[in-house]
Amino acid sequence: MESIQARAAESGGVTSLVERRLLHEEVIDRLRDMIVQGELAPETKLNERVLAAQLGISRTPLREAFKYLASEGLVELLPNRGAVVAPLKPGKVKEIFVVLGALEALAGELVCRNATDADIAEIRALHYQMVAHHARGELAPYFRYNQQIHIRLVECAGNATLAQVYRGLNAHVRRARYMANLSHERWDAAVGEHEEILAALTARDSARLQALLRDHLAKKLVLVMEALNANKPPMKAS
Amino acid sequence: MESIQARAAESGGVTSLVERRLLHEEVIDRLRDMIVQGELAPETKLNERVLAAQLGISRTPLREAFKYLASEGLVELLPNRGAVVAPLKPGKVKEIFVVLGALEALAGELVCRNATDADIAEIRALHYQMVAHHARGELAPYFRYNQQIHIRLVECAGNATLAQVYRGLNAHVRRARYMANLSHERWDAAVGEHEEILAALTARDSARLQALLRDHLAKKLVLVMEALNANKPPMKAS
DNA sequence: CAACATGGTTTTGTATGCAAAAAACGAACA
DNA sequence: TGTTCGTTTTTTGCATACAAAACCATGTTG
Incomplete structure (x- = not known):
């Protein structure tokens, strides 16, 4: 998986003209794509630590993205047991x-x-x-x-x-x-x-x-x- | 405003029989009520620090609640400028x-x-x-x-x-x-x-x-x- | 006086630390 | 073999710390 952070670096030092997007928003879009595209299958457990590492970010914006996607219904939050991709019943x-x-x-x-x-x-x-x-x-x-x-x-x-x-x-x-x-x-x-x-x-x-x-x-x-x-x-x- | 944390204390030491709800969920419900009931008027700026203090929690679960409610559409997130109650146009x-x-x-x-x-x-x-x-x-x-x-x-x-x-x-x-x-x-x-x-x-x-x-x-x-x-x-x- | 610059303050965004809950593992036992 | 308990390890949930961006209030200049 490609790091999200890399995106910032690749524009070559000059902060690009387009408004710098927020990390958690970037994550929301990325995860949504991965889920909708089937890259993350239904019921997949979303481990905060490993996902954060893969995306090259910390757990905080990732957890915020989980909450957003949970409201959309693409992710299910299990109290004290983390997040999973919503099942497709x-x-x-x-x-x-x-x-x-x-x-x-x-x-x-x-x-x-x-x-x-x-x-x-x-x-x-x-x-x-x-x-x-x-x-x-x-x-x-x-x-x-x-x-x-x-x-x-x-x-x-x-x-x-x-x-x-x-x-x-x-x-x-x-x-x-x-x-x-x-x-x-x-x-x-x-x-x-x-x-x-x-x-x-x-x-x-x-x-x-x-x-x-x-x-x-x-x-x-x-x-x-x-x-x-x-x-x-x-x-x-x- | 009444502190959410107080709720835990008032059950007198014995963790109540009902599953202890997560803080950010509690906050989601509370904020939603406040918005829907009109206690928080449309376009009200939601200052993280003061709201967190009022609710007796830290900024983290509050921010997570913002994201959830933003997906519901009750809150609007302005990049780098925080959250406001969604306007009612x-x-x-x-x-x-x-x-x-x-x-x-x-x-x-x-x-x-x-x-x-x-x-x-x-x-x-x-x-x-x-x-x-x-x-x-x-x-x-x-x-x-x-x-x-x-x-x-x-x-x-x-x-x-x-x-x-x-x-x-x-x-x-x-x-x-x-x-x-x-x-x-x-x-x-x-x-x-x-x-x-x-x-x-x-x-x-x-x-x-x-x-x-x-x-x-x-x-x-x-x-x-x-x-x-x-x-x-x-x-x-x- | 208006527009703009500038320093300090506030506020947000993200990372990290720590405590509590859950899972994983393994030994003791039936 | 399978089960149950206790311990260790992992993972989550929340708090806090720090950096960057926005805001504000003044001062400066045309």
Whole structure:
């Protein structure tokens, strides 16, 4: 793991023009990435001493980052027993998808009303990027653009609170999303759904957009649940 | 302000049966209460040294509490300039109400499907308590039961994530809710709306319940916005 | 008088120290 | 073998110490 402290040194003595970010904020972002990207698996114990050493910082800002991420729900704090990466229980994932559904539906309504043409053009651009990666069979970049489209769509609804809550919940299940292995058919279908979503957005057809988003999410949930249950058959029976 | 440390001492030497809570958690709850209850007004600067002294603790757990509450959005962290109670801007409040509306609607749908009869009976009991306080013109307890009804309703939807997000956003605007001074007519009307809500819930009429909740919230928003704009006419013009 | 510089003070951010709780280890024992 | 107790070791939680950044109050200069 690369030290965070190194970042300060590498700018060559001259404190860079950009505002020097606070250490604990840097740590928050770094840990969040590591958790969401799956680099830190669910239920991983987060040992303060070793993590601090790896990041090249002291325990204090690390502990502060734990608290922040605990409030986001990505980390769980066990009294007197430290922090662990929040477990990813199927039931929880289902719950989150339900809430995300309601939020995306709201976003669909608002985005049709509030998005500028430039906003929609930007989403369209992301869409074509995603399509290109799909055509080339590049899964990881496809996922990235897919995520970006959904997030950008919510952001363009013009309600920062909505966007923040959405991002927070989405970060949780992003870990699970990667696990859902797409069949070739499902992948094609998903892209087709995105085409429809883009069309509804372009037409600013709120009702249709909401329906499409709901449907799209519901289908994703099925896949994710399958992947979760496949990876985790915690049955004690022989 | 009363010291938190005192709590430990007052149990008379015998460490109480209940698990000894962690200091920073205690502080989180305490500060959250103080903010939501309005004891700490929006934009109040939170000086680490004096707050820590008042609470009878060191700066470390206090700072950890700041981080947690910052993630909740009740506190704002200004790099190198400490923490302040999150401002309560009319625009933000409006945003939150919109999201709360979507969440309550979702809760209305789920609660009709998932709530037990006992759940509904409990909400009914809260309702009658609230009505009693309305009859006696006791505003503060009325508000308390009112809040409890809404929160309990969301909790009975059987989606813990939904409940958590709802409580978080609600905590924000609770500060503003108290400011909205009810006219006699509006107060009566609000109670009437609650009667209808209870009826729809009892009948498990999902669509109707959703509509009622939306309408109820929208009316509340109007009042809150009026109160906010009345208290804060930030116009520079003479 | 306004804008800016400057020294001291306060306040924040991070590291470190210390006590208490939990985990790990191992010996005694059934 | 497996269990239970006691001891050692590790880890957490909180307090404190120190350095750097922001603030403040004056004085200086144009």
